[in-house]
Amino acid sequence: MTKATFASHPYLLGFEQLDRLMERTAKSGNEGYPPYNIEQRGEGQYRITLAVAGFSEEELAITLEDAQLVIRGRQMEEDETRVFLHRGIAARQFQRSFVLADGVEVAGATMENGLLHVDLKRHVPDSVVQTIKIEKG
Numbered sequence: 610m611t612k613a614t615f616a617s618h619p620y621l622l623g624f625e626q627l628d629r630l631m632e633r634t635a636k637s638g639n640e641g642y643p644p645y646n647i648e649q650r651g652e653g654q655y656r657i658t659l660a661v662a663g664f665s666e667e668e669l670a671i672t673l674e675d676a677q678l679v680i681r682g683r684q685m686e687e688d689e690t691r692v693f694l695h696r697g698i699a700a701r702q703f704q705r706s707f708v709l710a711d712g713v714e715v716a717g718a719t720m721e722n723g724l725l726h727v728d729l730k731r732h733v734p735d736s737v738v739q740t741i742k743i744e745k746g
Contacts, residue, residue, distance in 0.1 A: 642703055643682070655714075655730040657707060662723035663698070669725060671718055678707040678715065678727065 645659045661682055670681045684700040709729070716728040740742065 614642075621712075639640075642701070643705065645705065647707075650728075653733065656728040656730070657727045657729065659705065659725045659727075660723065661720075661725045664725075666720050671715070671727060673715060676709050676711070676713075678709055680705045680707075680725070680727070 643659045643661050645657060647659070648656050650656050653702075657678075657679060664684060668684055670684055671678045672681075679723045681702070681704045683702040687700060710731070712732045713732060714730050714732065716730045718725065718727045722728075
């Protein structure tokens with residue numbers, strides 16, 4: 610049995626990269642932690658905000674891998690000499706991925722009151738019309 614993909618249609622020549630992008634997006638788990646917001650802050654300006662209370666800047670990493678923004682958090686191991694009578698705050702790690710469209714760049718990241726803000730900027734390329742000359746065969 611063969612797998613029919615989005616880019617296997619004859620009218621979609623050269624869209625294999627888009628097909629891989631859609632497949633990667635579907636595979637990236639949609640876990641609920643940490644919660645996040647995506648907001649538009651102006652023309653071509655966006656902000657992703659993640660609630661990362663309990664994480665320091667050193668415990669967070671932001672990378673851009675093949676147009677995919679990946680945010681990872683890993684809390685350091687706590688002092689094992691501590692004795693908890695009740696432990697309701699668990700140390701955890703996470704990975705959150707966002708697929709960025711063409712022309713979207715990461716403008717910067719800030720941490721404020723337990724919220725990690727990642728600012729994005731979209732550069733819209735100029736539309737180019739190209740005329741193709743038809744030669745005699």
